[in-house]
Amino acid sequence: MTHAMTVLAAESPPADDRSAVDELGSRITDWIISILPGSAAELQLWGVCGIALLGILAGVGSRRLAAQGKKDRAGLDGAAEMLGEGMTAAFGKVLDGGGRFISGQPLWGEPKTDATFLKSGAVLEHAPMDMHGSAAKTADGDGLEQEPPARTTLLTRYADKLPGWVQRAATSWQCWPGAARSAIRVGAVTTGAGVWISPLLSLAAPPVVALLAGVITVVGRKGRARTDAQTYSSGLWAALVQVLRLSSEDQARGEKHWMRLSDDLSGDTARVVIRLPLYWLGSEKERAALSHVVHSRLPGEWMASYIQRGRDPYVTFTPRPPAPPVPELPTRVEWIPSADPARVYVGETVRGPRYVDTETETPHWGISGGTGDGKTTCLLMPVVHGRQHGALVDCITMKAAAFKDIEGESGIRVHKTGRQAVAALAEFYVSMKAAESLQGTPAGDQLPERILVIDEFASFVKSAKIWWKYGLKGKGMPPFEAWFHMILMQGRSAHHKVVIGAHTFTRELFGDTETRDLVGTKGIVGPASNPKWGVTYGLDAPRVDYRHDIKGRGVIGVTGSQDIEEIQYAYITPFARDHLRRCTPAPDWHAQGQMAPWITDAALEEAEQELAIAEFLPAGAFMRGVTLVTGRVIPAAQPLSPRSEPSASQGTEGRIADDVTTHQPAHHGTYQADQAEASLLPVFSLKEACEAGLLPVTYGAARQRLARGRRVGVDLPEGVVADGVTYYTAKELLAWWTLVTSVRHRTGMPSM
Secondary structure (H helix, E strand, O other), X not given: XXXXXXXXXXXXXXXXXXXXXXXXXXXXXXXXXXXXXXXXXXXXXXXXXXXHHHHHHHHHHHHHHHHOOOOOOXXXXXXXXXXXXXXXXXXXXXXXXXHHHHHOOOOOOOOOEOOOOOOOOOEOOOOOEOOOOOEOOOOOOOOOOOOOOOOOOHHHHOHHHOOHHHHHHHHHHOOOOHHHHHHHHHHHHHHHHHHHHOHHHHHHHHHHHHHHHHHHHHHOOOOOOOOHHHHHHHHHHHHHHHHOOOOHHXXXXXXXXXXXXXXXXXXXXXXXXXXXOOOOOOOHXXXXXXXXXXXXXXXXXXXXXXXOOOOOOEEEEEEOOOOOOOOOOXXXXXXXXXXXXXXXXXXXXXXXEEEEEOOOOOOEEEEEEOOOOOHHHHHHHHHHHHHHOOOEEEEEOOOOOOOOOOOOOOOEEEEOOHHHHHHHHHHHHHHHHHHHHOOOOHHHHOOOOXXXXXXXXXXXXXXXXXXXXXXXXXXXXXXXXXXXXXXXXHOOOOOEEEEEEEOOOOHHHHOOHHHHHOEEEEEEEOOOOHHHHHHHHOOOOOOOOOOOOOOOEEEEEEOOOOOOEEEEEEEOHHHHHHHHHOOOOOOXXXXXOOOOOOOOHHHHHHHHHHHOOHHHOOOOXXXXXXXXXXXXXXOOOOOOOOOOOOOOOOOEOOEEEOOEEEOOEOOOOOOOOOOOHHHOOOEEOHHHHHHOOOOOOOHHHHHHHHHHHHHOOOOOOOOXXXXXXXXXXXXXXXXXXXXXXXXXXXXXXXXX
């Protein structure tokens, strides 16, 4: 090889009288002769290279034969067959590559654009690949394993490090027409050959460069962009053939006969018009299938408009207008007064300010919420609103810290013990009965509205029932539930209204469904589980998604209506006392803890006969030391037997003022049968007793003991039921445990 290059380098310049063609032929002949082996070493090198080439071709041929399912034959015939197959593959690749090179096609792989030999094109959409050609990773890290990785080049590997114009040229290269790419390739080879073989041929470089510049200028920077109609029409047409069940004759008319697509499907004026065959019925399922095809083959959301009358039925799909933006509720709303006494402002919804109407058939309303969700804060709104319009408010709560922001203000009495709360409920009921009897009279028109606000309603019910059973040793149903039911039923006409705060509005808490449904407007503040939603608005009420993680956010609706909406409840706590101090002062009798002055002897007698209520009023037989004002003590009353059935009224002593008698029971002596709530024994549910260690087993084991004991006639005592949960004293539970354990030993029940 060294000798050949030396000979070539020693050639003298061509004579002036020889033509360029003769000189080119002579140089090619001399080059071929010069590369032939001229020594034994070169001949040996040629032999080694030839043997290696034959081995490579034979290996390629063997793999192709194996891929075709053919077995290798032994001997010379097998070697010849493998060599022939390898040469066929090699020369086929060379010829195929040469053809691709000359015609401007990609040298490997599938075409990446729809460019033709004379027209530029746009990039075709394939499976997503990253810049290095590997399959793009999905969200969970798995790649598209069915797609083989594309070949990489130095240009793609370091594309982000190249100048911008190089990156643009590389991106648009595949979009150029095949003729442009062919001209560049052939021109580059021609220029290289000219420089190497004959410097005269290098004169072709300037025209080639000029040609390339013209091609780049004409073709453009990134190729011709495809329209949406060109991009999506073929896929839509293939699906329409199946959905419309087009025959071969119908298909022969072509897709342009059956459909039209706008070039830009992203605009508001985009249209997709599809002609429908006369035999296409257009049933609900067929229309759903056609809509599915359009939505799966075309981008965007579409609405269909069918015209099936006449001889040329068709359907037009237009872009679905975007949904109006959902208004965002504020995260904090300050409470504002309402000029209408019957409408309480409670917060903001997407429709605007939300009011609770208290002049409906069910004027009572309530708020449900968990601990810390803002239930007690919401209960301040009806208190302040009522006082601004002259109402007198009694608040019942079992929490010592509740209503501290309004306690002590004029017109508001807060009752925080079980007996005090029962006395307040009894007085409220008798006041309602007396006010109802005065309706239609001048005195009745001057009576103020009264509002009873009960926070933690379940705790109040539990406390009252415990006092009835274990404090008074009462039998049967306590009368408090009947009072509450009557207040809800008759309070509207007497302007005595109730607002309740509870963790949930279960039927067991109210006693029955009828009583619960008398609470008209119900609100939820904070999160709501499915059971809570069902007992509040009904199982058929649609759920409303709302941001319960925002403080004071909830929903509100009316019993029997499915119009439930999200609400941001108003925040009134820091301003409640200021609002109250600007209100008209309440009458002295209310501030002094006295009963309503319109409670006459006749009204009291009627209430006593209906619901046995006299002993539970302030200064009654069962209310020793109880007053409607915290810290006030009234004289003790004579002991009476507790009862839940009506009885005759006791004698009274009263005072007459403005033709209204204030009832005072005439009992004397000291009542010893009652006891204060603080001295009552604590009560436990069966689960609480197991968790506190009162019973030496787990809750599950205790339930099994309970089931086995019931089979032999040993059951738990009656206890006190509050909000669906039964409570017992420690003495009752220990007595039951001793009995059920002894029964197990006597009957041979297996130990647990």
